[in-house]
Amino acid sequence: MSNPAELQATVEALTQPGKGLLAADESGPTIARRFESVGIESSEENRRAWRSLLLSTPRLGEFICGVILYEETLGQRSNDAEALPALATRQHIVPGIKVDQGKIALAHAPGDEITEGLDGLAKRLDGYRRQGARFAKWRAVYHISDQLPGRLAIEANADALARYAAICQDAGVVPIVEPEVLMDGDHTIERCVEVTESVLHEVFHALRRHAVILEHMLLKPSMVLAGAGHAQQAPADEIALQTVRTLKRTVPAAVPGIVFLSGGQTPEEATANLDAMNRIGPLPWRLSFSYGRALQEPPLAAWKGLAANVEAAQKALLKRAQLNSAACFGLYDPALEQGA
Ligand code: 13P
Numbered sequence: 001m002s003n004p005a006e007l008q009a010t011v012e013a014l015t016q017p018g019k020g021l022l023a024a025d026e027s028g029p030t031i032a033r034r035f036e037s038v039g040i041e042s043s044e045e046n047r048r049a050w051r052s053l054l055l056s057t058p059r060l061g062e063f064i065c066g067v068i069l070y071e072e073t074l075g076q077r078s079n080d081a082e083a084l085p086a087l088a089t090r091q092h093i094v095p096g097i098k099v100d101q102g103k104i105a106l107a108h109a110p111g112d113e114i115t116e117g118l119d120g121l122a123k124r125l126d127g128y129r130r131q132g133a134r135f136a137k138w139r140a141v142y143h144i145s146d147q148l149p150g151r152l153a154i155e156a157n158a159d160a161l162a163r164y165a166a167i168c169q170d171a172g173v174v175p176i177v178e179p180e181v182l183m184d185g186d187h188t189i190e191r192c193v194e195v196t197e198s199v200l201h202e203v204f205h206a207l208r209r210h211a212v213i214l215e216h217m218l219l220k221p222s223m224v225l226a227g228a229g230h231a232q233q234a235p236a237d238e239i240a241l242q243t244v245r246t247l248k249r250t251v252p253a254a255v256p257g258i259v260f261l262s263g264g265q266t267p268e269e270a271t272a273n274l275d276a277m278n279r280i281g282p283l284p285w286r287l288s289f290s291y292g293r294a295l296q297e298p299p300l301a302a303w304k305g306l307a308a309n310v311e312a313a314q315k316a317l318l319k320r321a322q323l324n325s326a327a328c329f330g331l332y333d334p335a336l337e338q339g340a
Pocket residue numbers: 023139178261262263264290291292293294
């Protein structure tokens with residue numbers, strides 16, 4: 001079933017210079033939280049309208065090469081009755097799909113979590129492919145404290161990520177492997193370095209055990225940051241230095257692209273930090289973005305669920321996409337934040 005040339009073509013489409021991914025794959029409870037923050041009810045119609053708005057943004061394909069969708073969205077249609085994956089493709093944006101089924105407590109590891117969704121995955125992927133998806137995403141989550149994450153969580157999540165990636169490659173779908181070390185807590189940036197290094201080391205160990213082809217996957221990591229509750233936040237150049245050093249120590253050069261999640265950073269921080277990393281060069285992999293909140297917050301605040309605000313919302317999305325595209329080249333200028 002798997003065709004290496006097809007996986008390669010998808011990887012190339014997803015690692016074009018100056019382009020990144022839009023993560024629009026919020027699960028039901030998560031999108032409800034995001035909508036609630038701006039007073040929108042999370043009805044099926046509102047979710048459809050929002051994702052239709054995002055994907056129909058004029059010129060979005062100049063800066064965005066892939067979109068991660070939620071299962072519900074794959075079957076929805078735009079305001080013009082076009083299937084949303086087809087609309088993405090027409091914008092030169094590859095449609096992808098979140099395939100994990102969320103996280104639960106990891107038994108016998110208090111405080112740690114494990115991501116579910118491997119059972120029946122091969123079959124589900126066949127269906128998603130028929131609906132147009134060419135890549136997938138699976139998110140593992142790691143909490144930081146003095147004790148967390150424990151060895152068991154690091155090993156169990158790495159194994160699940162690797163099994164997922166192998167199943168995707170067999171199905172002709174490019175896996176995005178997402179180990180997210182959370183920003184919650186008051187830990188130092190040094191503690192985040194330590195945890196991220198252990199997590200990534202274990203992930204690549206597991207990927208090798210499961211014979212995952214590194215050239216045909218992307219990594220979606222968190223940046224190395226002090227906890228959101230820590231008194232002092234490092235400047236962008238320090239975050240960039242620590243993140244790139246950690247990645248160089250753990251991610252083989254065969255991996256074609258690293259696309260960061262934003263994880264609760266402000267849109268401006270996420271752009272500035274990506275920019276600072278791309279000013280350090282040369283790097284073995286392409287460093288780009290796969291942001292959810294950092295791309296969607298400004299347009300969501302502009303939209304407020306009203307048809308009259310669609311154009312303003314699309315402008316706000318295009319602006320973030322364009323600024324992050326500049327950050328992929330190390331050419332972001334914070335002064336650009338002021339312009340339309
Ligand atoms: P954030 O950029 O909001 O962290 O979302 C990215 C994502 O896909 C999380 O799984």
